Amino acid sequence: MLNLDERINFQNNKSNDLLAIGEILIDLISTEYGEDATSNTYQRYFGGSPSNIAMNAKKLGIRSVVASAIGDDGLGDFLMKKLQSAGMNTDCIQTVHKATSMVLLTKSQSTPIPIFYRGADYQLIYTPKLEQYLKDSKLLHFSCWPLSRYPSRQTIERAIEMAKANNVLICFDPNYHEMLWENGEDGVSYVKSIIAKSDILKPSEDDAERLFGSDIPERYIEKFLELGAKLVILTMGKKGAIVSNGSSVEEFPSLATEVIDTTGAGDAFWSGFYSGIIKGYTIRESLRMGFATSAYKLQFTGAVIDLPKLEVISSLYQI
């Protein structure tokens, strides 16, 4: 069991902290506010939750590597250059003969429907190099994107097995979205089978509803735990989060005071939490580090902002 008042003991001989496997993509965001794709002009941004988390984590002060596939095109070059200029290790970036994946988004006060254009991202294959980085890492992070299609699904399945065999903590963002799956496939059942193999989950209320139907937060938590997860962090926006390790259920408040842009707030949480547990804080402290990093990020526009070291955030939010 993961006791909230204890630290997680990682093997000290690992040469890397976090390996994030999954999508790296172009976020194409409308320049004007509107509803579903009513805008005529779009701006491109570096995107993809695992790559954002890995970049954040590096800024906060832990070692991180991202494994993703980009296309052999101008947009892939753009993403690669962004990683390089952020000083990221790009050993696990695979370049494939497919269009760089893209998500078209409309800036909106409501929740407009994203349009997914998937090409390169799910072509990520399991390689000896990826395996080496995985064995050398303390944490494995992934989301639903690579699980939704082959061959990246196989890559994650093999990574999970290898992580279990090498004392790598398995952290899964069950951000299920029906549009990522091929028409007709039962993505919900499959995602549940992966939840069963994961140690730490951070679903949002929306994710939980898409997986289990409408229910109250406490029941969502139970359902995730019943499937086999060891620690469930159910995030509820400004209402904070409910966390359970199967023995106790605790509420954590949001630490946000000013909300300028919610983009990337979840990724900021993950990176703050990971940095906390890696730096030897207890799980409870690390959770608060996650909420503090998220609160810090909410004050600025953009998915990846210029985060300070974790120690600065921890002192700002008095953790």
Next chain:
Amino acid sequence: MLNLDERINFQNNKSNDLLAIGEILIDLISTEYGEDATSNTYQRYFGGSPSNIAMNAKKLGIRSVVASAIGDDGLGDFLMKKLQSAGMNTDCIQTVHKATSMVLLTKSQSTPIPIFYRGADYQLIYTPKLEQYLKDSKLLHFSCWPLSRYPSRQTIERAIEMAKANNVLICFDPNYHEMLWENGEDGVSYVKSIIAKSDILKPSEDDAERLFGSDIPERYIEKFLELGAKLVILTMGKKGAIVSNGSSVEEFPSLATEVIDTTGAGDAFWSGFYSGIIKGYTIRESLRMGFATSAYKLQFTGAVIDLPKLEVISSLYQI
């Protein structure tokens, strides 16, 4: 044989002139000039050659219908509204549960590589309604896009059979591009098999090189004719075109005097040519109408411009 000095006799009891089957899509064009996707900002436009040809043809004064598939998303709505506001018949527009297809293009003086994002376009299926419009048309037009993937490939194959059985002239733009095909599939051989079933072809020199390797224009023409085409219009940009019906080979000069934007010049040719043969001009006159329409379009920016009636163009260019 198609004699250049004769008119093409169409059945008079048809209720439509041109049925264009194929892609309708979003052209996402960079706002700045640059090389492959170096721009950060992109503007969306109505795109897709068959839809452009059908809209042009309507403006020139013949009856036209376009058959395409759009996604059930904001971009699909945008395309549908554009068709409606141009007064087009949308009976053969199919809405499917896939992202509306998109091509990302960089404005450039050279020839930057487009990035293709295909979703809805190749989901076009053969329906009783499509068949009815096909039987009721004089001309069937299509390009390589629907041929490159299933199920739209089957739709074109069935349309070709039905066209042959119903005296519909089969016109094919063999705009072969390797990136449209699935990795590993021999698109060249397949496109050649469709050329063999077509009446009229309008390849560009680039198309011919991609299909046959580097050669001289006269040999390209021979190769298309050997495959079985009845009339080959090999376009060569400002050098004009070489046309052959298998018995004679003739050069046609470009009629362009001012070149502001080459986008859509080929589509303008097709629509002028189609309007000519439908309105009862000889093939030679209709070819000149095609070049005149193309020359007219070259003076303006954009793929689909506000074309006048064919008679205005024919008098402007003294045909």
